[in-house]
Amino acid sequence: MDYMQFPLIILFVLLLGAVLTPLLMKRFNQRGTNFILGVLIVSLSISGYLLFQVMTQGSYMYNVGNWSPTIGIQFSIDAFSTMMVFFILLMSTLVVVYSLRDIEHEILPKQIPVYYSLIFLLLVGMVGITFTNDLFNTYVFMEILAMTSCAIISIKRKKENFMAAFKYLMLNTLASISFLFGVALLYMGTGYLNITEMANQIPVAWELYPTNILLALGFMAAGLGIKAAVFPMHTWLPDAHSSAPTPSSALLSGLVVKVYIFVTMKILFRLIGTEIIIVNLGLHNYIAYFAAVGMVMGSIFAIGQKDIKRMLAYSSVAQLGYIFLGIGLATSAGIGVSLFHVVSHGLMKSALFLSAGAVIYKTDKRKISDLSGIGYEMPITMVVFSIAALGMIGIPGMSGFMSKWYLALAVLEANQPFYLVVILLSSFLNAVYYLPIIVSAFLKPREDGSEEMTRDGIPRTMTMPMIIIAGFIILVGIFPQILMNIIERAVPTFL
């Protein structure tokens, strides 16, 4: 079968799922569950086959509707975008399997079909942004993503959810408008919207209209900085990610933010090009400064939190700093490690949010101080939590260690040993807020005094995804080459 059309088919299948889910399901039932999982598995297997084809046959450009790329929409199907799409669909399938039972606790029953419709639209947005090679198309998918990611927060009928969603929506729209202004300025300077065609025109445009390019870079950096929660612009993230229903938190923290990072990398390296970014402007240095501040400050904020989900959200701010530090180094090793950490942090943070959500599901405990002895009550959940938390700290054997190892090597290779100190400091701070949870979960006595080990007492559809994700964390930690082989092919497309 011709695999060229597959990118569009994935989007089409997901859109079909979004439209049909609320129509087919009046109530949430087994048939509806089968349909949702069917759509996800079909799109996952298509993207898996596409990844296999791209790895063996090489990457290609797909023109939607066979319009010429100068006026039509073009998809860039390369090693990293297909891997990213496969990763997005894999993680969201696992999270959706988890959510099937968990979501009943969080939102009204009649809203459940709508929730899955929103999840599918969210996936359309993410897959679209990852594939597209057209700036205006990126903006459109960005808006789809912005709306749905706010909607899956506000679907939980609680006071703080509405405010968190409103704050997120305002900042998100502000960011989208800035991005669109940047697109307009670049279009003014180059006359194209296709990233490849634009990149060819940029050197000429830089000579003729440097103000346009500079302004556009400023607007886009501000917009994407808000969306990707770079340190001083992260204020929406803790509210949004901690108040959302657990599956939404896992998706938002693990995947949605990463997609914007991918857009940032596309614009910085593929579109504007290293010539202007590094040689003329030195923009990468500033990205690295902000990332370093974020790595430390995010962790310091996380230490002060009492709510476990809020702590995880602040930890995301710190971890996004690692990714941006890799981008800020602007070397091939740096780009490689930030792509690696995109996947590795997606795995770890989803596992953390899902296991924290499982604890909330069973015991309704959100405060970190209430968690003593929870390891005896829910052994599997807390083992998953511990694996992911140890990965965050950087214990060998977990994927987080490999990202820190590669990042440290990249920093040394770029001859900036100051950042090595920052990485070590940030790892230490990670340990300060993750280790007490593990210690109190497994070493402190239970509140009711009993010392028996009990079963987790949560549905199997909730434990299985967590165990699978934990398995992936260890797999990537021990065999990082699985990922690195794909990333090594993707890095030259950026530099």
Add this chain to the structure above:
Amino acid sequence: MEFLEIIMDRINYFGAATLFVIGLYTVLTHPNLLKKVIGLNIMETAVFLFMVSIGYVSGGNAPILSSVKEPITEAYVNPLPTAMILTGIVVAVSITAYALSLIIKIYEVYGTVELDEILEMRGD
């Protein structure tokens, strides 16, 4: 005089920039949630105005085949930005609708749409 001419040649761009700043100021400083949404709409309008102005060719025809019986000039207005702005407007409308519905919900639970009062109620 020359300065005025420069401004008059680029009046659309200056207008767009001014609108953008007015909108941004409203979004950032106004405590009323509804006015924040209005501010966002002004910002969106600014970007749309800017984008349509890029494609404008002075004295050009509308880019529709055989719209004018005898076209006076060969030049046509660039249709691409206009088409894109149509999409942009749709997006802006849906964002506004969603934001307004959120504000209704916020009013239901907090009893006010003033941000400072809401923050006082939440105690942070």
